[in-house]
Amino acid sequence: MSRLDLVLFHAPSVYDFRERFAMYGPISDVIPSTPIFEMYPLGFVSMVGYLEQHGYHARIINLAVKMLRDPRFDVEKLIARLDAEAIGFDLHWLAHAAGSLDLAEMVKKHHPDTPVLLGGLSATYYHEEIAEHFPQVDYILRGDSTEKPLLALMECLEAGRTPEKVENLTWRDPDGRKHVNPLSYVPGDLDELSLDYGEVVKLVVRHRDLEGNLPFESFMDYPFTALLTCKGCMYNCTTCGGSNFAFRHFCNRERPAFKSPEKIVEEMKIISDYFKAPIFLLGDLRQGGQRYAEAILDNIRRESIDNTVTLELFNPVPEGYMEKIARSCESFTMEISPESHDDHVRRLQGKAYTAREMEETIRSALEHGCEKFDVFFMVGLPGQTPESALDSVEYSRRLLERLGRDGRVFPFIAPMAPFLDPGSLAFEHPRRHGYVRLYTTLREHKEALYQPCWKLFLNYRTRWMTRDEIAEATYEAMIRMNALKRELGITEAEKAERVEAGLTLAREIMHKIDGIIASTDSEAERLQRYRELKAEVERANRSTVYAKRELRTPGGAGIRLKGVLKYLLRRAKLIR
Numbered sequence: 001m002s003r004l005d006l007v008l009f010h011a012p013s014v015y016d017f018r019e020r021f022a023m024y025g026p027i028s029d030v031i032p033s034t035p036i037f038e039m040y041p042l043g044f045v046s047m048v049g050y051l052e053q054h055g056y057h058a059r060i061i062n063l064a065v066k067m068l069r070d071p072r073f074d075v076e077k078l079i080a081r082l083d084a085e086a087i088g089f090d091l092h093w094l095a096h097a098a099g100s101l102d103l104a105e106m107v108k109k110h111h112p113d114t115p116v117l118l119g120g121l122s123a124t125y126y127h128e129e130i131a132e133h134f135p136q137v138d139y140i141l142r143g144d145s146t147e148k149p150l151l152a153l154m155e156c157l158e159a160g161r162t163p164e165k166v167e168n169l170t171w172r173d174p175d176g177r178k179h180v181n182p183l184s185y186v187p188g189d190l191d192e193l194s195l196d197y198g199e200v201v202k203l204v205v206r207h208r209d210l211e212g213n214l215p216f217e218s219f220m221d222y223p224f225t226a227l228l229t230c231k232g233c234m235y236n237c238t239t240c241g242g243s244n245f246a247f248r249h250f251c252n253r254e255r256p257a258f259k260s261p262e263k264i265v266e267e268m269k270i271i272s273d274y275f276k277a278p279i280f281l282l283g284d285l286r287q288g289g290q291r292y293a294e295a296i297l298d299n300i301r302r303e304s305i306d307n308t309v310t311l312e313l314f315n316p317v318p319e320g321y322m323e324k325i326a327r328s329c330e331s332f333t334m335e336i337s338p339e340s341h342d343d344h345v346r347r348l349q350g351k352a353y354t355a356r357e358m359e360e361t362i363r364s365a366l367e368h369g370c371e372k373f374d375v376f377f378m379v380g381l382p383g384q385t386p387e388s389a390l391d392s393v394e395y396s397r398r399l400l401e402r403l404g405r406d407g408r409v410f411p412f413i414a415p416m417a418p419f420l421d422p423g424s425l426a427f428e429h430p431r432r433h434g435y436v437r438l439y440t441t442l443r444e445h446k447e448a449l450y451q452p453c454w455k456l457f458l459n460y461r462t463r464w465m466t467r468d469e470i471a472e473a474t475y476e477a478m479i480r481m482n483a484l485k486r487e488l489g490i491t492e493a494e495k496a497e498r499v500e501a502g503l504t505l506a507r508e509i510m511h512k513i514d515g516i517i518a519s520t521d522s523e524a525e526r527l528q529r530y531r532e533l534k535a536e537v538e539r540a541n542r543s544t545v546y547a548k549r550e551l552r553t554p555g556g557a558g559i560r561l562k563g564v565l566k567y568l569l570r571r572a573k574l575i576r
């Protein structure tokens with residue numbers, strides 16, 4: 001392997017997930033990743049692109065995907081052979097607290113003199129604890145945008161300078177003293193930072209490594225792509241670590257920053273060149289104002305982007321805007337997260353709209369040709385009892401009977417798991433919002449991820465539900481939702497049977513794990529008895545694949561040769 005300036009590793013949530021016993025349950029059922037969260041943050045792509053623009057050679061290695069795809073893939077061997085000036089890990093989602101930090105330790109063991117970097121929202125939140133208690137990490141890049149500070153740090157490392165002037169950096173000096181540089185790089189304009197999916201193709205070709213660059217395991221089957229339209233949020237949903245409150249307090253961001261409509265559509269065009277796949281525009285476009293949202297839609301129309309556009313709605317949409325979407329996008333799908341059917345619970349969660357207003361939006365979207373409308377409910381909310389969680393399924397029946405007979409409306413229900421986000425209002429002020437925080441520090445969250453069952457990962461209970469009740473209500477609600485979709489013909493019978501069998505088995509295994517824990521204090525005996533459950537757990541985990549397919553948009557998705565050929569041609573010209 002030739003020497004690189006920076007390697008960005010994406011770790012699985014738990015490093016030894018292939019050997020360790022764990023019942024992950026439904027923690028990743030409504031996202032494209034598997035339960036080991038193999039999807040790397042989008043920031044990896046823009047960081048690599050930014051460094052390359054400035055003359056550094058950087059690459060991504062998605063260790064999690066490599067481990068998933070090849071049971072014999074030897075991570076330690078790859079790390080030992082690595083030759084890089086610096087090595088980085090993401091700790092964006094807290095679910096990687098164990099995997100990223102354990103693999104960083106392995107890197108330090110083999111390369112004690114190589115600087116190890118960490119970044120992401122969770123690293124930002126826990127930067128002081130990381131600097132004080134995790135000697136395997138040398139530098140923590142804080143904030144929601146770290147491309148420029150990363151470049152400045154790379155320049156310091158190259159020149160052998162101490163990084164006291166690098167913005168957003170927490171670091172230790174050679175005497176082990178912690179330094180917290182000001183979090184002053186908070187860009188109001190995101191256009192300088194590109195999310196160019198062509199960069200991923202370039203890395204695949206250059207390093208002849210497809211798996212190491214895949215955003216998630218099933219990407220080649222279904223290359224679902226996403227673009228960030230903004231950083232920060234206008235809203236304050238109680239349990240969200242990406243809320244206005246969280247960004248203000250932990251990323252120093254007073255208000256959201258938006259990518260310009262031109263830049264967003266330029267990035268969409270690049271995706272469209274390479275992939276015939278849905279493009280998920282992350283963040284409700286109307287956060288930037290009605291004119292901003294309409295300018296994006298006008299540009300999509302002007303550029304004739306033929307990919308399905310998935311639009312995220314933070315609240316209901318007026319008729320005129322829906323018409324505009326329908327006129328601008330050749331094909332579009334939508335999603336909204338009311339979290340609960342109950343207006344009161346939704347209000348406690350910080351969302352001010354009513355179920356009736358949401359239904360109007362769904363009706364209007366379907367009338368304007370929306371191909372699929374996903375509605376996400378959650379278990380573990382403020383004010384939500386087990387009965388209320390199950391009532392969200394009953395509400396879904398009424399919703400589907402009224403609006404979803406033709407199979408375009410898809411309700412989902414999943415637990416708030418593995419964690420209530422640190423930095424969210426509920427995590428910071430648990431009593432005020434009816435929460436009890438069970439883990440607070442990074443070390444506690446890291447330990448939680450080694451537990452044998454997802455229920456024990458949960459870092460919270462609420463005034464209305466214990467962890468046991470959250471887990472029971474989750475399984476019961478998911479089983480009922482699956483039965484409902486089958487009954488109404490939204491899910492094929494065979495698939496629904498597999499999903500039900502998987503959920504029922506998973507619930508039984510959870511009870512068996514509870515029984516093992518209650519029956520003995522001996523860790524060795526527990527491990528022995530968990531091992532006897534391993535085959536069953538694998539069977540239960542496999543069934544979630546069927547449920548996940550419902551997240552896909554209609555129609556096929558795949559790679560477009562056009563973009564790849566264009567890239568190869570450009571490269572051939574450069575070589576000549």
Ligand code: SF4
Pocket residue numbers: 233234235236237240241242243244314
């Ligand atoms: S959940 Fe709420 S606070 Fe969080 S990003 Fe979405 S709208 Fe913003």
